Amino acid sequence: xxTSSSSSSxxxxxxxxCIFNGSNQLAYPCSFNLGLLRGSRKLKISRLKxxxxxxxxxxxxxxxxxxxxxxxSSSQEEEEPLPEEFVLVEKTLPDGTVEQIIFSxxxxxDVYDLQALCDKVGWPRRPLSKLAAALRxxxxxxxxxxxxxxxxxxxxxxxxxxGMARATSDHAFNATIWDVLVDxxxxxxxxxxxxxxxxxxxxxxxxxxxxxxxxxxxVVDFYRNLGFEPDPEGIKGMFWYxxx
Amino acid sequence: MLLQGNFSLPFRSPLSLRSPTVHHHPRRFSFAAAQHQYAIxxxxxxxxxxxxxxxxxxxxxxxxxxxxxxxxxxxxxxxKIKVALEHTDSLLWVEYEKTKxxxxxxxxxxxxxFNAIIWDVVVDPTFQGIGLGKAVIERVVEELLQxxxxxxxLYSEPRVLGFYRPLGFVSDxxxxxxxxxxxxKKK
Numbered sequence: 440x441x442t443s444s445s446s447s448s449x450x451x452x453x454x455x456x457c458i459f460n461g462s463n464q465l466a467y468p469c470s471f472n473l474g475l476l477r478g479s480r481k482l483k484i485s486r487l488k489x490x491x492x493x494x495x496x497x498x499x500x501x502x503x504x505x506x507x508x509x510x511x512s513s514s515q516e517e518e519e520p521l522p523e524e525f526v527l528v529e530k531t532l533p534d535g536t537v538e539q540i541i542f543s544x545x546x547x548x549d550v551y552d553l554q555a556l557c558d559k560v561g562w563p564r565r566p567l568s569k570l571a572a573a574l575r576x577x578x579x580x581x582x583x584x585x586x587x588x589x590x591x592x593x594x595x596x597x598x599x600x601x602g603m604a605r606a607t608s609d610h611a612f613n614a615t616i617w618d619v620l621v622d623x624x625x626x627x628x629x630x631x632x633x634x635x636x637x638x639x640x641x642x643x644x645x646x647x648x649x650x651x652x653x654x655x656x657x658v659v660d661f662y663r664n665l666g667f668e669p670d671p672e673g674i675k676g677m678f679w680y681x682x683x
Numbered sequence: 684m685l686l687q688g689n690f691s692l693p694f695r696s697p698l699s700l701r702s703p704t705v706h707h708h709p710r711r712f713s714f715a716a717a718q719h720q721y722a723i724x725x726x727x728x729x730x731x732x733x734x735x736x737x738x739x740x741x742x743x744x745x746x747x748x749x750x751x752x753x754x755x756x757x758x759x760x761x762x763k764i765k766v767a768l769e770h771t772d773s774l775l776w777v778e779y780e781k782t783k784x785x786x787x788x789x790x791x792x793x794x795x796x797f798n799a800i801i802w803d804v805v806v807d808p809t810f811q812g813i814g815l816g817k818a819v820i821e822r823v824v825e826e827l828l829q830x831x832x833x834x835x836x837l838y839s840e841p842r843v844l845g846f847y848r849p850l851g852f853v854s855d856x857x858x859x860x861x862x863x864x865x866x867x868k869k870k
Contacts, residue, residue: 610766654862666866667865676861
């Protein structure tokens with residue numbers, strides 16, 4: 440990745456989280472004040488996109504096809520509050536379309552989209568009303584959406600749910616992560632990892648120290664690599680009359 | 684007591700990203716009514732001087748905290764305990780009539796429809812061994828089942844695995860592992 444030598448603070452690769460930090464010197468448009476990002480989901484996304492384009496226009500080298508916005512160093516991570524919504528990955532496809540993967544912890548999920556995503560990964564159908572209730576009753580729902588901007592167009596509302604994870608919690612001590620899924624066409628790119636990392640970070644920032652989950656044997660290593668330990672001190676996960 | 688049965692566990696946390704895990708369709712629970720056959724009945728407990736309580740009303744958090752400490756939990760801030768209890772789906776405590784103090788406790792959190800985890804299961808050491816722990820777990824499980832929640836899990840210290848097993852809990856079913864995030868171990 441080339442970095443523009445002229446702009447010092449505005450590098451080609453800017454940790455996106457920095458953009459939301461008040462102390463950063465970037466002359467950043469107010470539309471990124473998250474307080475303003477209420478209202479409809481569509482409006483949220485277009486404001487995010489508009490501001491983002493303005494910000495990178497001055498610093499981007501045109502030839503970059505993929506921009507991965509790297510996570511911050513761990514010390515910064517712990518101090519800076521995680522914004523509710525930000526661009527995780529951006530890339531330019533061969534046809535000039537620019538695709539952004541947007542992370543959001545706002546919990547605004549369309550249950551129909553979610554059901555379609557669950558279908559895609561092969562999970563059995565669950566009643567929509569129960570899905571909606573489960574989401575409502577979750578402490579945190581994190582999503583990944585793909586937003587595509589075809590070349591030559593300014594703003595669009597073409598967003599697709601491609602990943603989700605949620606956590607239940609008692610708001611004080613414990614949280615449990617459930618239902619982690621990533622669209623099969625988007626797997627293998629580190630998106631699941633990013634989802635979990637962000638959720639963990641958000642939970643830790645809310646001072647919820649005990650973060651737990653139950654992992655199928657095939658994904659134990661996936662979570663191990665993210666900092667989870669199976670059976671710590673011999674503590675075992677147990678289920679009431681599981682049937683298989 | 685608890686009925687063995689062919690009820691399924693459809694919605695344990697499916698955390699596999701690539702390969703779908705096997706799930707089963709939920710069954711209707713017709714045994715729910717029969718569940719009220721606890722090892723020790725409510726009346727039995729009452730006659731021995733124990734009252735079952737299901738709300739935090741009248742629950743002295745300092746007394747609860749001392750039970751936690753007595754069984755070896757780290758001492759926690761009572762304000763935080765209050766927040767936790769206010770965001771808990773079900774809880775049950777046993778009040779000893781003579782002292783009005785909590786002598787057994789358990790609570791469950793979850794999403795209210797699919798999953799629940801039981802936390803903070805304690806019995807005051809002075810009152811252990813007489814069936815209070817079992818009484819509390821049986822009733823918490825029953826309440827969750829009544830709500831339609833069939834995926835009921837917990838994290839058990841190794842020394843009490845033998846307590847949970849006869850109550851119907853299975854560890855690592857089909858290789859599912861309970862995992863906990865550790866900041867120290869982060870790569």
